[in-house]
Amino acid sequence: MRPARDITHAPYALQYDRPGDDTLVVRLAGSWKLEEGLPAMTELQRHLEVTPRVRRLIFDAHDVTAWDSGLVTFVREVVEQSTSRQVVVDQRGLPAGVQRLLALAAAVPEQEAARRRGARLPWLTRIGTAVLSGWQGAWDILSFIGDTVLASLRLMRGKAFFRRVDLALFLQQCGAQALGIVTLISFLVGLILAFIGAVQLRKFGAQIYVADLVGLAVTREMGAMMTGIILAGRTGAAFAAQLGTMQVNEEIDALITLGIPPMEFLVLPRMLALMLMMPVLCVYADLVGMLAGLLVSTTLLHMPLMEYLNETQRAVHLVDCGLGVGKSVVFGALVALAGCLRGMQSGRSAAAVGAAATSAVVTGIVWIIATDGMFAVVTERLGI
Amino acid sequence: MAATMPRIAVKDLTMAYGSVVIQRDVTFSIQPGEIFIIMGLSGCGKSTLLRCLMGLVRPAQGEVCYDGEPFWAASAAERARMMRRCGVLYQSGALWSSMTLAENVALPLEAYRALRPRALRAVVSLKLALVGLAGCEELYPFELSGGMRKRAALARAMALDPDILFFDEPSAGLDPLSSRRLDELILELRASLGATIVVVTHELASILTIGDNSIFLDVETKTMLAVGHPKTLRDASPEPKIRAFLRRGEADATTA
Numbered sequence: 001m002r003p004a005r006d007i008t009h010a011p012y013a014l015q016y017d018r019p020g021d022d023t024l025v026v027r028l029a030g031s032w033k034l035e036e037g038l039p040a041m042t043e044l045q046r047h048l049e050v051t052p053r054v055r056r057l058i059f060d061a062h063d064v065t066a067w068d069s070g071l072v073t074f075v076r077e078v079v080e081q082s083t084s085r086q087v088v089v090d091q092r093g094l095p096a097g098v099q100r101l102l103a104l105a106a107a108v109p110e111q112e113a114a115r116r117r118g119a120r121l122p123w124l125t126r127i128g129t130a131v132l133s134g135w136q137g138a139w140d141i142l143s144f145i146g147d148t149v150l151a152s153l154r155l156m157r158g159k160a161f162f163r164r165v166d167l168a169l170f171l172q173q174c175g176a177q178a179l180g181i182v183t184l185i186s187f188l189v190g191l192i193l194a195f196i197g198a199v200q201l202r203k204f205g206a207q208i209y210v211a212d213l214v215g216l217a218v219t220r221e222m223g224a225m226m227t228g229i230i231l232a233g234r235t236g237a238a239f240a241a242q243l244g245t246m247q248v249n250e251e252i253d254a255l256i257t258l259g260i261p262p263m264e265f266l267v268l269p270r271m272l273a274l275m276l277m278m279p280v281l282c283v284y285a286d287l288v289g290m291l292a293g294l295l296v297s298t299t300l301l302h303m304p305l306m307e308y309l310n311e312t313q314r315a316v317h318l319v320d321c322g323l324g325v326g327k328s329v330v331f332g333a334l335v336a337l338a339g340c341l342r343g344m345q346s347g348r349s350a351a352a353v354g355a356a357a358t359s360a361v362v363t364g365i366v367w368i369i370a371t372d373g374m375f376a377v378v379t380e381r382l383g384i
Numbered sequence: 385m386a387a388t389m390p391r392i393a394v395k396d397l398t399m400a401y402g403s404v405v406i407q408r409d410v411t412f413s414i415q416p417g418e419i420f421i422i423m424g425l426s427g428c429g430k431s432t433l434l435r436c437l438m439g440l441v442r443p444a445q446g447e448v449c450y451d452g453e454p455f456w457a458a459s460a461a462e463r464a465r466m467m468r469r470c471g472v473l474y475q476s477g478a479l480w481s482s483m484t485l486a487e488n489v490a491l492p493l494e495a496y497r498a499l500r501p502r503a504l505r506a507v508v509s510l511k512l513a514l515v516g517l518a519g520c521e522e523l524y525p526f527e528l529s530g531g532m533r534k535r536a537a538l539a540r541a542m543a544l545d546p547d548i549l550f551f552d553e554p555s556a557g558l559d560p561l562s563s564r565r566l567d568e569l570i571l572e573l574r575a576s577l578g579a580t581i582v583v584v585t586h587e588l589a590s591i592l593t594i595g596d597n598s599i600f601l602d603v604e605t606k607t608m609l610a611v612g613h614p615k616t617l618r619d620a621s622p623e624p625k626i627r628a629f630l631r632r633g634e635a636d637a638t639t640a
Contacts, residue, residue: 034493034545038503068545073506076513097576101514104572108516348526351482 013063014039016047022055024048024087026078029063032071041077048085057082059093072101144341148271151263155272160264170273174235178281181230186285189222190214190292198301207301211311214293219316223286224324225372227278228331232364236339239270240360243343244353252344262344271336278332279325286324319384327375331368338364389452391416391548391580392437397446399432406432410446410608412599416547419574419581419594421614423629424601430584431475431552433601437582438472438550439463450548468496471541475552477533479525485512485536486521492543511539515569531562535569542573549573551583555590563587567594588632592618600626 012030019025024047048054057078064071075098079089091099121129154160197213243266246252255262290312297303339360346356390413397410406429414420422430435441437448439455448455450466458466479488489508493499499507512518515535525533534554541549554570555563567590574581585591591598595614602609602625609623618630 034497034499034507037499038506040502069507069510069542073503073510076510077506097578100572100576104569104576105510105513105518108513108518110513110519111517349481349524 011036012039014043016043018047018054021052024054024057026057026059027063028059028061028071029065031065032067032074034068034070034073036070038070038074041081044078044081048081048087054082054085054087056088056090058090061094061098064095067095067098071095072098072105076102076105140345141341144344145337147263148267148337151261151268152271154264155268160268161260162265162269167269167273170270171277173238174231174273175277175280178231178234178277179284181234182227182281182285183288185226185230186218186223186288187292189226190218190289191296193217193222193289194293194296198296202301207297207303208307208311210293210297210301210303211308212315215290215312215316216320218289218293219286219320219324221324221372223289224278224282224328224331225368227281227285227328228335228368229365231274231278231281231332232335232338232368233361235274236335236360236364237357239336239339240343240346240356241353243340244346244356247344247346248348248350248353267336267340267344270340271333274332274336275329276332278328278335282325282328283321286321323375323379323384327372330371334367334371335364338367388415390414390449391418391451392420392582393449393452394437395447395449397433397436397448398444399429399436399441400444401432405444405606407601408607410599410601412608412611414580414582414597416580417574417578418596419570419583421591421595421598422582422584422601423586423591423598423614425603425629426586428601428603429606430586430601434550434552434582434584438470439467468544469546470548470550471544471546473534473537473541473549473551473554475556477525477537479533479537479540481525484522484524485517485528485539488525488536489540489543492540496544507543511542512536514542514573515539516565530557531559531566534558534562534566538566538569542577545577547579549579549581551581551585553585553587554583555585555587560589563590564593570594588630591630600629 012028012032015027015029017025017027026044059075075091075094079091079102082089091102094102151160193214194210197210198207201207201209201213243252246266252262252266255265294305294308294312297308298305342356342360342363346352392414394410394412398408399406399410410433422433424430432441436443442456447457453466455463455466479485480491483491486505486508489511490504493504493507508521509518512520515538517532517535517539520528520532520536525536528536538554551570554566558566570581570583571594573579583590583594591614597612598614598617599611600609600617600623601607610617610621610626612621614630617626621627621630
């Protein structure tokens with residue numbers, strides 16, 4: 001048999017010999033280290049496929065100067081290829097350390113069951129699975145809302161268990177600490193509304209109605225909605241991340257085994273805090289938004305201050321403010337629900353906590369917009 | 385001391401967090417191929433010492449030398465190069481939870497070895513087989529038991545064939561049998577890879593089975609009390625604290 005050519009560019013050398021009829025000698029030499037890369041298996045496969053068939057494979061590693069996992073990996077593959085072709089492998093020619101590592105690697109049989117069932121499912125199955133998981137998701141949301149209602153009922157009877165200091169902390173976190181961003185956003189929204197309105201209304205000489213536009217839009221819609229969306233991104237995500245991390249650290253399990261319902265201990269104070277602070281923030285956002293409108297009108301449109309104030313007072317009724325503030329209470333509850341729901345559903349890994357926070361923000365915003373749409377229809381029907 | 389250059393030499397190390405001194409004047413050396421145990425009561429600064437050796441916490445004073453090369457005096461890039469020959473098994477595994485076991489083991493290989501995908505898969509499969517997790521490539525860490533997670537973390541620590549392996553409480557949270565199997569694995573890996581192994585532990589059985597040399601850190605005096613083979617320390621240490629520690633507080637009279 002013709003000896004296989006050496007791989008000369010590498011610091012290691014590999015050679016296959018057929019001294020006898022049924023024996024293949026794998027000659028190894030040089031430095032077999034992982035950083036040098038590993039030879040391909042094609043050469044060996046060719047030698048194993050050749051007739052007359054190889055029945056026995058032996059190693060000659062006398063000239064190996066240095067080795068690490070690279071050699072072990074290569075030999076392990078050679079052994080695998082050979083045994084799958086009913087070739088007997090004699091490992092005695094290998095360095096003692098390699099033999100021991102090979103024995104160690106073979107000591108525990110491969111866990112077939114652990115192999116990922118990676119096969120692609122048929123499309124019908126996939127549709128079915130998607131529908132079922134969608135249904136399960138809706139069911140989870142409903143039962144979470146149900147649990148929250150039950151916990152709220154216990155709260156009203158004064159039986160809910162949570163730490164008052166937690167509530168105070170959440171009030172601070174989602175109230176006072178959110179003032180800056182709420183100021184900025186609602187000021188800009190008021191400013192933009194006034195500009196858009198001014199450009200259009202000036203064409204009809206009706207600049208005075210900028211006051212109506214800004215006042216009504218801010219109090220009825222934008223104040224509540226912008227605060228809701230800000231808090232969904234700021235506080236809802238934080239809630240989901242907190243609860244998700246608690247899930248990872250088994251902290252929620254610790255509450256359950258102590259008999260403390262997580263719905264009361266974790267969800268209630270967060271929801272309560274948001275429902276209390278949202279209307280306050282909403283009133284504040286309304287005022288800042290209207291102030292921005294006033295600034296634009298008096299400085300850029302040269303509208304007299306008193307005229308603007310009178311027009312605003314004439315246009316905006318208490319019921320408009322009430323509607324906005326009422327909505328904000330609902331939005332607060334929705335943001336808290338979305339954050340806590342996704343946090344409690346979080347998986348037990350770092351990536352899952354990130355996914356929970358993302359999902360909390362998306363869920364919160366979707367719920368706010370959808371509810372706002374329903375409010376719009378209902379108030380239109382009722383003529384509010 | 386032996387004429388050979390110690391693999392790790394620690395000289396007059398003082399560790400402190402701010403003005404709170406954890407340990408002072410710690411001096412010892414670790415020979416190549418040795419299994420070195422850092423022991424002491426909880427809170428004595430074992431883990432901090434390990435973090436000093438691994439380059440995570442800068443010591444307040446003193447120096448750590450790898451093969452005679454000063455570690456903390458070196459630049460950050462030099463330190464990173466020196467750490468590349470070390471593997472670390474963290475206390476709770478510290479597997480990256482968003483990656484499968486195969487990806488966990490493959491990441492150091494991808495970062496530092498230019499391997500083709502096929503070779504990479506083969507190396508990863510070897511490393512997992514070595515720790516008895518053959519076929520678990522596609523599992524995520526949260527799908528594993530505590531013992532399996534430790535072993536997977538060991539596979540990742542060994543990914544780059546390190547000369548030096550650091551183990552932080554390898555048997556914490558394991559049942560006696562798993563913990564013993566892990567000890568056997570450590571001994572086997574040392575024998576076949578020839579690595580130097582530094583272990584922080586207070587598992588007595590482990591200390592006495594695998595330790596070649598050890599250091600005892602004291603909480604009260606905030607310094608090291610002794611260096612030596614664990615069995616010698618147990619039987620012949622002049623310090624009653626060490627004898628009590630290595631006998632679980634049982635009377636001295638019982639001869640082992």
